[in-house]
Amino acid sequence: MRRRSLLLAVPAGLITLSACGEDTADKDKDQVAESPSAPEPGASAKVVDGPVPAITAGTKFGEKPTVAKGEGKPSGDLAVKTVIAGSGTTVAEGDYVQAHYLGQIWDTAKVFDNSYDRKQPLVIQLQQGSVIDGWRIGLAGKKTNSRVEMAVPPSLGYGSEGRGDIKGTDTMVFVIDVQDTFNGKSSAKGKEAPQDDAALPKVGTNTDGKAPSITVPKAAAPKKLVAEYILEGDGEEVKPEDKLLLQYKGVLWDGGKEFDSTYSREQLAAFPLQQLIKGWQEGLAGKKVGSRVMLVVPPDLGYGDQASEGIPANSTLVFTLDILAKM
Template identity: 65%
Template sequence: MRRRSLMIAVPAGLVTLAGCGDDKSDSSKTSDSASPSAPQPSAAPSPKIVAGPLPAVTAGTKFGEKPTIAKGSGAPSKDIAVKTLITGSGRTVAENDFVQADFVGQIWDTGKVFANSYESKTPLIAQLAQGQIWEGWRFALPGKKVGSRVELSVPPNWGYGPQGNPQAGVKGTDTLVFVVDLKDVFNGKSSAQGKKVPQDDAALPKVGTNTDGGAPSVDVPKTNAPKKLVANYILEGDGEELKADSTALVQYKGVLWDTGKEFDSTYGRKSPTLISLQQVVKGWAQGLTGKKIGSRVLIVVPPALGYGDNPPQGSGIKKDSTMVFTVDILAKM
């Protein structure tokens, strides 16, 4: 479904801050699940997009309302059928963007709902990239605008594939029907947009306050690193606070206190990343819990709350290093 923990780009490949590898997990267990298990990437040519057929939305027809979708009538299209039910006026979605969306997913033949973020009150955040979301979404949603409601039917080869998703009650022959409310979109140019907070402590790093999507500067003072965790607002947003078990979409950059050398950055990869606060180093988990969406946060992680004497091989991080991060909290789920 998503990476388990914060990834660090190093010459030898990817390692994780939590010291564990990438996982794929299955979380579409019930009808109120907002997170799809990762479908298998399709090796087929790009699909054809057609206008229908699509079942009617019989209730909850406004953007943001939980929709009720009729059972499919007749045979579904073998192509991806897409219809914009409500046209938004926000930013345009592109492939590889992260979308934040509420949605209902059900099976064409039976009308059985297998995923419903409205019930869980947890919008999905997913990247429109191969292997990260249903392939049907990856091809149907680019070009749509934030604020739009989109209905689509997705044949098996662009849904869960021939293996289906037994845990969600989806067979490998099932066509899926979705109604998707596009709430927001994020990409490598996304930044926190909170209010500037004074940076008055000369003993702490000074972080840039640009909001243009570029990597903020991080100037580390030539003083001894603090012994305790630092987690200060640079830009304070007005969104919901992160909880200890939150999953958040972030942009970040990490440098070493001793040298100021950058060792990791989502800006370098030109894409934000999803992290679980339960699966990152303690300094991140403690530093981001309670912080608001829309904020930029300075986190200074002492060795005991970072890697200590066991840094990832090939990361360029020495034993007992203090790490400095600037983290933009873009969204949560």
């Protein structure tokens, strides 16, 4: 099906969610985003409260930390300490988390990765195979706006083979500032924008994680792309090369029948914008993260004269999209 080749109907869980993707430069950038497909045999998933090294500078949430060298022998279990307790939403395994982090080696205090210098937090799903198991297990149950420090043994990191400068015997130390969490019940939280044009669909402004309504007018469909804010966020503007974390719903202009929705799957979508239909590429570029956007996509920017799953040929499509985060 053409729609599947352009990712619009692929559940997020079927896409490679590693921030590293297949780009060589990215593989050198995000060191937590690849992991063994399963913990090594005999790996302990027991969580203990220490030991973890002291944070000696950059002690506030959101500041780049400086972390002392580990003292003595690290635990063979996963050591997790909440350094700053936030009061936000609780993170669950399977959620996407947005976080700044610094990682270094226990024995040497050598920093092998940090997102603070990149000025771009990592957004990644806490599921096996997408992130190292230390993060997947250690961040579950924490609240947003928390700073978490953890010492990850090799068995819950990159295993006995290691990765890059990280040897198979190295315990990794992370300081993680958990900014936000997203799941299938997440919504954009932007400011309501006017919906004054009677010739355009009306989209619901609910922010409870349920699918917004889309009411299509009994009128001729626009011939050109329409891209309008429903809720205007205050995040960064979307660039054409971005990968986005989205909630969305699509209906046909003729009859208003739903043909696709992340809400019905209760599973977010993570898409590189450049791999999507032209209507999404052109309509979302320049829009702000944290927004709900309504797109009316004419056939030439959608699926044209090719029928697809639930979409007749030459269909005008209407989407509501919540831009939750850049990945």
